[in-house]
Amino acid sequence: MLKKAVLLTAAAATLLTGAAHAQDKPILNASYDVAREVFAAINPKFQAQWKAQTGQDLKIDQSFAGTSRQAQDIIQGKKVDTVTFNQVTDIDILAKRGLVNKDWQKAFPNNSSPYYSTIAFLVRKGNPKNIKTWDDLVRSDVKVVFPNPKTSGNARYTYLGAWLYANEKFKGDEAKSKEFVGKLLRNVVNFPTGGRGATVAFAQNNQGDALLTFESEVINIARGDEFKAAGFEIVVPPVSVLAEFPVAVVDKVVDEKGTRKVATAYLNYEYSREIQLLLTTFHYRVHHPDVAKVVADRYAKVRLIDPTKVLGSWDDIQAKHFAGGAILDQLLGQRP
Numbered sequence: 001m002l003k004k005a006v007l008l009t010a011a012a013a014t015l016l017t018g019a020a021h022a023q024d025k026p027i028l029n030a031s032y033d034v035a036r037e038v039f040a041a042i043n044p045k046f047q048a049q050w051k052a053q054t055g056q057d058l059k060i061d062q063s064f065a066g067t068s069r070q071a072q073d074i075i076q077g078k079k080v081d082t083v084t085f086n087q088v089t090d091i092d093i094l095a096k097r098g099l100v101n102k103d104w105q106k107a108f109p110n111n112s113s114p115y116y117s118t119i120a121f122l123v124r125k126g127n128p129k130n131i132k133t134w135d136d137l138v139r140s141d142v143k144v145v146f147p148n149p150k151t152s153g154n155a156r157y158t159y160l161g162a163w164l165y166a167n168e169k170f171k172g173d174e175a176k177s178k179e180f181v182g183k184l185l186r187n188v189v190n191f192p193t194g195g196r197g198a199t200v201a202f203a204q205n206n207q208g209d210a211l212l213t214f215e216s217e218v219i220n221i222a223r224g225d226e227f228k229a230a231g232f233e234i235v236v237p238p239v240s241v242l243a244e245f246p247v248a249v250v251d252k253v254v255d256e257k258g259t260r261k262v263a264t265a266y267l268n269y270e271y272s273r274e275i276q277l278l279l280t281t282f283h284y285r286v287h288h289p290d291v292a293k294v295v296a297d298r299y300a301k302v303r304l305i306d307p308t309k310v311l312g313s314w315d316d317i318q319a320k321h322f323a324g325g326a327i328l329d330q331l332l333g334q335r336p
Contacts, residue, residue: 024050025259026059027081027266030070032153032245033194034217035084036062038282045278046269050262058262066151066194074099074250081254081263084247084270086214087153088314089322091248104248113244114270115284118304119161120215120240122202122222125231129209133237134165137210138183145208147198148191149328154198158212159185159321159328161241164305168239182331203227210235214243215300219283236300241307245284 031039043060050058063070063080067090074080075097083100085091094100105111123131129142137144147155159181166180189208190201195217202211203221211218215236222232247267254260269275276288280295311317321327 024054024056024058024262025257026061027259027263028061028063028079029082029084029266030063030065030074030078030080031084032067032070032086033064033147033196034154034199034214036064036196037220038279038284039084041278041282042270042275045274046266049269050265060266064196066147067153068151069193074253079253079257080250081257081259082247082249082267084245084267085153086243086245087156088244088246089156089318090153091246092314092318094248094250099250099252100248101251105246107249108247108267109271110287111244111246112248113246113287114267115245115276115279115286117214117216117243117245117284118236118240118302119158119212119243120218120300121235121237122211122213122218123209123233123235125233127233127235131210131235134162134184134239135169137162137187137212138180139187142187142210143189143208144184144187144210144212145190145192145198145202146188146212147194149322150332151193152195154195154213154217156322157214157241157243160307160311160317163321164241164307164310165237165239167310168305178327178331182334185331186335188335203230203232215285216283234300236302238301239303239305242304 029039039062047058047060050056067085067087070083071090071093074094083091091100091104095102095104121131131137131142136142146158149155149159162181162184163177166177170176192198192201195213198211198213199221201207218234221227222234247270249260249263249267254263273288273291276286276291279286280291285299286292307317308314319326
């Protein structure tokens with residue numbers, strides 16, 4: 001009887017071990033504040049593919065916040081396997097801390113940016129302030145809402161969009177560009193920490209004449225069921241900033257957890273035709289040639305300026321504009 005019990009126990013242990021092998025280790029993806037719906041759509045598709053390919057069940061945990069805050073949390077020990085951010089500098093910070101490989105932009109296509117967008121404006125029904133370009137945002141009768149550039153990659157692109165526009169308008173005159181962007185910052189009535197808070201301030205709390213955020217988010221708000229009745233209108237300025245959405249494996253974490261294979265596959269999946277097409281349903285612009293051709297007429301014509309082609313490397317941009325005491329801090333200090 002004892003021998004039979006030992007055999008039964010061994011068999012049970014074998015079954016449990018098999019079950020453990022069938023369950024892959026969970027991964028945690030950290031993303032920007034307004035990406036909830038995007039990854040709610042992507043993750044189940046990847047889980048199904050991973051199950052079909054490996055026989056393993058996969059749990060994907062998600063974290064959403066301004067990407068600068070996400071980067072600081074990772075530096076402070078948050079065990080994130082993958083980052084799907086909206087700002088190159090926030091991944092560069094992780095690379096400088098040894099958490100991400102320094103050549104991370106070579107790990108995936110298009111500088112590790114599977115999709116991109118730009119900054120657009122959401123205005124109230126009928127566009128009562130007749131807002132059409134960046135020039136309108138610095139008028140004394142216009143109030144705007146966008147997140148705090150100190151915590152939000154989204155908002156840093158808004159800052160850069162205004163700066164790049166002013167740089168062209170004033171033919172590189174830095175003093176005039178500072179004055180222009182300073183006026184814009186003084187017109188901000190709410191500085192939430194992330195994009196979702198900015199949407200709430202504008203759309204629910206009726207603050208400001210224009211919400212400045214990613215084109216994808218502007219379209220989602222204007223056409224989505226939640227705010228459709230408000231009649232918000234989309235304004236894409238003729239010139240705006242190229243906003244890339246970089247991704248990276250957090251190398252130090254995946255090596256500790258043994259999740260490199262699944263983490264890499266997860267990010268590669270964003271480049272698949274299926275997901276590139278899915279991303280366009282959230283109004284992101286994509287690189288996949290077939291998909292881009294199919295959806296080209298869905299997007300406003302806009303000339304996109306790559307910040308690194310005008311202002312230098314992202315390290316240069318970070319040092320001159322976003323570091324402590326740099327131009328952004330100087331201009332924020334001028335706000336009443």
